[in-house]
Amino acid sequence: MKKLFTFLAAVLLTATTYAQVGIGTTTPAASAALDITSTTKGLLIPRMTAAQRDAIISPTQGLIIFCSDCALGEGELQVRLTSSWKNTIGGGVNDPAPPAIGDFYQGGVVFHLFAEGEIGYVAGETHGLIAAVADQSFSIRWYNGSYVTTGATGTVIGTGATNTTTIISVQGGPTETSYAAGLARAYTGGGHTDWFLPSKDELNKMYTNRATINTTAAANYGSDFSTNSYWSSTEYINGTAWTQYFVNGYQGYGNKNITYRVRAVRAF
Numbered sequence: 254m255k256k257l258f259t260f261l262a263a264v265l266l267t268a269t270t271y272a273q274v275g276i277g278t279t280t281p282a283a284s285a286a287l288d289i290t291s292t293t294k295g296l297l298i299p300r301m302t303a304a305q306r307d308a309i310i311s312p313t314q315g316l317i318i319f320c321s322d323c324a325l326g327e328g329e330l331q332v333r334l335t336s337s338w339k340n341t342i343g344g345g346v347n348d349p350a351p352p353a354i355g356d357f358y359q360g361g362v363v364f365h366l367f368a369e370g371e372i373g374y375v376a377g378e379t380h381g382l383i384a385a386v387a388d389q390s391f392s393i394r395w396y397n398g399s400y401v402t403t404g405a406t407g408t409v410i411g412t413g414a415t416n417t418t419t420i421i422s423v424q425g426g427p428t429e430t431s432y433a434a435g436l437a438r439a440y441t442g443g444g445h446t447d448w449f450l451p452s453k454d455e456l457n458k459m460y461t462n463r464a465t466i467n468t469t470a471a472a473n474y475g476s477d478f479s480t481n482s483y484w485s486s487t488e489y490i491n492g493t494a495w496t497q498y499f500v501n502g503y504q505g506y507g508n509k510n511i512t513y514r515v516r517a518v519r520a521f
Contacts, residue, residue: 298330303348306331306338322349351379352521355465359521360443361385362469364462365410365455372411373520382410382451384459384466385442385517386475390433395484395494396509397424397432405434405488408453408495413518416486417449433484437517448517450486453495453504455518459483460502482513 273288275281281288289296300319309316316333323329324340324347331338331346338346352358354366361383367374374380403423405416420434429435437450451459459466459478467477480500487495489506496507507513 300328303346312338320346320348323347325349352381354381354462355469357386357469357473359383359519360445361519362466362473362475363521364466364518365458367411372409380521382455382458383519383521384470385440385448386470386473388476388479388514388516389436389440390515391479392512393431393433393436393484393515394510394512395433395507397426397428397435399424400492400509402491403488405486408487410452410454410458411520413452413455413486414447414449414520416452416488420450420486420488433513433515434486436515437486440517442517445519448519450484450515451518453485453487453497456483456485456495456497457502457504459516459518460497460499463499478516479514482507484513484515 273281273283273286275288275290277290278288298317298319300321302322303320306318306320312333314333314335318331319328320331321328323331326349329347330341332341340346352363354363356363363381364384366379366381369376401423403420405419405423407413407416417434417438420432421429421438424432424435430439434450437448440448442448463478470476478499482496482498484507485495485497489495493506493508495504496513497504
C-alpha cells in the first residue's frame with residue numbers, strides 16, 4: 254500500500270509540474286496537455302446514440318462524442334458548441350429520422366404514434382407503440398387459475414403497461430408465464446424487458462395495422478398474425494376480459510379460462 258501511495262504521489266507531482274501527459278511517448282509536445290503517439294492504434298472517444306447524447310445533463314462547450322446512429326447509421330463525430338451540437342465540418346448533426354409506422358425499431362414493429370391527448374404523448378418528440386414480430390403464445394389463459402378481480406380496467410391507448418403490472422401484482426405466483434399478462438411481460442425481444450399485454454384499444458390498433466406489421470415482421474424473422482382471437486390486458490368483470498377476433502376485428506369478452514393468443518407490445 255505504501256508503494257502505491259508513493260507511485261500516485263509521483264504521478265500527481267509530474268502532472269502538476271509539467272501539466273502534460275504523454276501516451277506512447279516520453280517527450281510530449283510542449284504545446285500539448287495530452288500527446289498520444291502511435292502508428293498502430295487510434296483514439297476511441299465515447300460512443301453513444303443520439304438519444305443518449307441528448308440525455309447528457311448540461312453538456313460543456315467543446316464536449317466531443319461519436320454519435321453511433323447518426324448519419325444514416327454510419328455514425329459521425331460531433332462537438333458541443335454553446336447551445337447546440339455540430340458535426341466536425343460545422344454543419345447540423347445528422348440525427349436519425351424519427352421512427353414511422355411500419356419501421357422495425359427497438360425489437361419490434363412500430364404500429365402507432367402517440368397523438369396529442371394520448372398517454373405517452375410528448376410535444377416535439379416522437380413516441381409510440383411497438384408490436385413484437387411474432388406471437389408469444391398460440392394458446393394461453395388470461396388468468397392464473399383463480400377468478401379474482403384484478404382492477405386492470407384501462408381501455409385506452411397508453412394503459413396496457415399499467416394493466417399488465419396490475420394483473421401480475423394481483424395474480425403473481427411462481428408461474429407468471431402460465432397466463433397472458435405474465436407471458437407478455439416475460440418477453441425480451443430486442444433486449445427490452447418492458448413488454449406488456451396491450452389494452453383493448455391498443456389491441457385494436459394492432460388489428461388495424463396488422464398488414465403493415467406482418468410485412469415488417471416477415472422481413473425480420475417474424476410471422477403473421479393469426480386469424481384467431483387475441484387477449485387484451487383489459488378486464489371486463491371478475492371472470493372475463495376483452496379479446497379481439499383478427500378475422501373481422503370484432504371485440505368482445507371471453508372467459509378468463511379460455512385459451513387465446515398473445516402478442517406483446519411496448520412503448521418507446
